[in-house]
Amino acid sequence: xxxxxxxxxxxxxxxxxxxxxxxxxxxxxxxxxxxxxxxxxxxxxxxxxxxxxxxxxxxxxxxxxxxxxxxxxxxxxxxxxxxxxxxxxxxxxxxxxxxxxxxxxxxxxxxxxxxxxxxxxxxxxxxxxxxxxxxxxxxxxxxxxxxxxxxxxxxxxxxxxxxxxxxxxxxxxxxxxxxxxxxxxxxxxxxxxxxxxxxxxxxxxxxxxxxxxxxxxxxxxxxxxxxxx
Amino acid sequence: xxxxxxxxxxxxxxxxxxxxxxxxxxxxxxxxxxxxxxxxxxxxxxxxxxxxxxxxxxxxxxxxxxxxxxxxxxxxxxxxxxxxxxxxxxxxxxxxxxxxxxxxxxxxxxxxxxxxxxxxxxxxxxxxxxxxxxxxxxxxxxxxxxxxxxxxxxxxxxxxxxxxxxxxxxxxxxxxxxxxxxxxxxxxxxxxxxxxxxxxxxxxxxxxxxxxxxxxxxxx
Numbered sequence: 001x002x003x004x005x006x007x008x009x010x011x012x013x014x015x016x017x018x019x020x021x022x023x024x025x026x027x028x029x030x031x032x033x034x035x036x037x038x039x040x041x042x043x044x045x046x047x048x049x050x051x052x053x054x055x056x057x058x059x060x061x062x063x064x065x066x067x068x069x070x071x072x073x074x075x076x077x078x079x080x081x082x083x084x085x086x087x088x089x090x091x092x093x094x095x096x097x098x099x100x101x102x103x104x105x106x107x108x109x110x111x112x113x114x115x116x117x118x119x120x121x122x123x124x125x126x127x128x129x130x131x132x133x134x135x136x137x138x139x140x141x142x143x144x145x146x147x148x149x150x151x152x153x154x155x156x157x158x159x160x161x162x163x164x165x166x167x168x169x170x171x172x173x174x175x176x177x178x179x180x181x182x183x184x185x186x187x188x189x190x191x192x193x194x195x196x197x198x199x200x201x202x203x204x205x206x207x208x209x210x211x212x213x214x215x216x217x218x219x220x221x222x223x224x225x226x227x228x229x
Numbered sequence: 230x231x232x233x234x235x236x237x238x239x240x241x242x243x244x245x246x247x248x249x250x251x252x253x254x255x256x257x258x259x260x261x262x263x264x265x266x267x268x269x270x271x272x273x274x275x276x277x278x279x280x281x282x283x284x285x286x287x288x289x290x291x292x293x294x295x296x297x298x299x300x301x302x303x304x305x306x307x308x309x310x311x312x313x314x315x316x317x318x319x320x321x322x323x324x325x326x327x328x329x330x331x332x333x334x335x336x337x338x339x340x341x342x343x344x345x346x347x348x349x350x351x352x353x354x355x356x357x358x359x360x361x362x363x364x365x366x367x368x369x370x371x372x373x374x375x376x377x378x379x380x381x382x383x384x385x386x387x388x389x390x391x392x393x394x395x396x397x398x399x400x401x402x403x404x405x406x407x408x409x410x411x412x413x414x415x416x417x418x419x420x421x422x423x424x425x426x427x428x429x430x431x432x433x434x435x436x437x438x439x440x441x442x443x444x445x446x447x448x449x
Contacts, residue, residue, distance in 0.1 A: 034252065034356065037265040048254045104253075120265070125252065153378065160381045167388045174395055181399065182267065185406040192413045199420045203427070210431040217439060221446060 035124040035175055037065070040072065040111045042118055047108040050125065052099035059126040060107060063092040063179045066186040068117030073110035079103025089113070120186070122179045126172070255350040261337040268359055269398035270329045272391075275363045276301070278336070279354040280318045290352050298339045299353070306330025315339055323363075329398045360394070361387040 040046055052058060064070045071089040076097060078084055084105075085095045097105060111119050256262055266274060280299060281290035301322045303312040311332075312324050326332060338351055364387055370380045 036357070037267065038263060039265070046254070048252055050252050156378065157381065160378075160385065163385055164381070164388065167385065167392065170392055171388070171395075174392065174399075178267065178395070178399065181402060181406065185402065185409070188406060188409050188413065192409055192416075195413055195416050195420070199416070202420075202424065206424075206427060206431065210435060214435055214438060218442060221442070221448070 033124060033126040033172060035122065037120065037122045040067075040109055040119045040121050042114045042116055043112050045108055045110045045112060047106055048123075049104045049106050050127075051104050052097075052102065054099060054102045056099045057128045058097045058099065058105065059094065059128075060097070060123060061092075061094045061126075061176065062109070062121060062123035063183060065120040065122050065179060065183045066190075067119035068114065070119075070183070070187070072119050072121060073113065074108070075110070076105060076107040078105060122182070124172075124175060124179075252356070253352050253354040256336070256338065256353050257350060258338060258340055261335055262353075263333055263335040264355075264357065265331050265333050266357065266359060267331045268326050268329065269394040270326055272360050272394065273323065273325045273363045274332070274334075274357065274359050275321065275323045276334060276355070276357045277321045278316075278319070278356070280338075281352040281354075283350060283352070297351070299336050300339045302335045304333045304335075306332065308333075329401065360391040 036048075038046070050058060060076070062072075062074060064072050069089075070091045072091075073089060074085070074087040074093060076084045076095060079101055080103075084097060087093050099105070109119075109121050109123075254262070268274065278299065280297065281292060282297065283289075284291045297318050298315050299318070299320060300315050301312065301320070302310060303322070303324055305311050305326070306328055307330075312322060314322070316322065324332075334357070336353065336355075361384075364384075366380060366384065369375070369383065375383065
């Protein structure tokens with residue numbers, strides 16, 4: 001490769017490194033939704049923070065999937081410290097936060113009321129109006145070739161966009177259903193373990209109690225016999 | 230190597246490392262934070278994280294923490310470790326699941342010097358993308374030379390494929406759930422019958438034993 005070609009190439013890369021860094025950082029904002037599942041140990045509180053722009057809205061949905069009473073405390077507070085929502089020992093909940101102020105919103109799951117049971121918590125964040133416009137346009141620059149039939153293309157594109165957003169919704173519903181199913185399954189598995197344990201305990205208790213009863217009754221009569229003679 | 234689009238390369242590089250999510254949490258020095266991802270098989274998962282350390286002098290979080298890394302450990306549903314690696318202060322890890330189930334992603338900092346944390350916390354920005362969200366469409370468009378329409382249709386196909394995979398996995402999970410329920414139900418039934426039987430036998434044995442005992446002692 002000739003040096004004459006390399007230099008402008010390198011220079012343009014260097015320039016774009018400087019200038020585009022900030023543009024690209026801003027462009028790659030939050031994906032439409034993200035979900036996390038984590039274990040919350042007993043007596044602990046876990047907090048997560050989400051940066052919000054003004055007039056954006058955040059929907060948060062959480063569920064307790066496993067762990068004793070299947071309940072947890074939950075609260076959301078704004079960047080200035082105001083308590084927006086407060087749930088006390090609920091097993092699932094949905095909240096929508098309208099971002100009136102810009103900043104980091106904090107939401108916490110609190111398991112301090114429990115001393116022995118660890119909770120498995122699933123939560124999902126759905127963000128709206130968070131500068132999504134730049135993201136879809138990014139890849140438009142890199143496509144090759146053109147499409148014929150400009151007028152009809154618009155209609156097809158609209159339909160495709162429609163289908164895409166509906167499929168996105170399907171994915172969200174699927175995630176929620178998966179969380180519900182996981183919770184029911186965990187509940188059933190703990191039922192299974194409990195039935196096994198208490199059946200065996202019951203068996204031992206019955207056998208021991210019957211033996212003890214017989215022994216006690218016999219011992220009562222032994223003593224009386226000794227007293228007589 | 231022809232760099233037609235320098236912006237393309239840069240944005241690929243930046244998107245590669247910087248998490249596109251703005252969700253963050255605080256982690257202590259020896260603390261380990263674990264996240265569970267329940268995914269079908271042959272699904273790719275990309276995790277990106279960015280760390281910031283609290284600086285006492287400026288009383289704010291520094292944008293980067295040189296020398297501080299995070300250790301990422303990923304376990305598959307059979308609790309076998311499929312990834313266990315150190316990454317820098319900003320990192321990206323990726324894995325593909327080969328068995329469906331609950332995969333566990335654990336992060337903890339590799340810092341051994343207490344001074345580095347200065348009793349504070351580390352802020353970790355984390356983003357985990359699963360399945361079709363991991364596809365890099367600008368790259369695919371360039372590689373396969375797709376028109377806009379073709380790219381859109383490709384996106385739809387990937388989305389539908391992911392939904393289908395998830396549904397198959399859901400069927401498998403529901404079957405396991407049903408087996409557990411039916412097994413529990415059966416055990417409750419058989420145990421109740423067995424318990425009644427044992428109680429009756431024990432009662433008969435006790436009565437007979439005590440009766441023969443009393444007869445032997447000439448009380449009856």
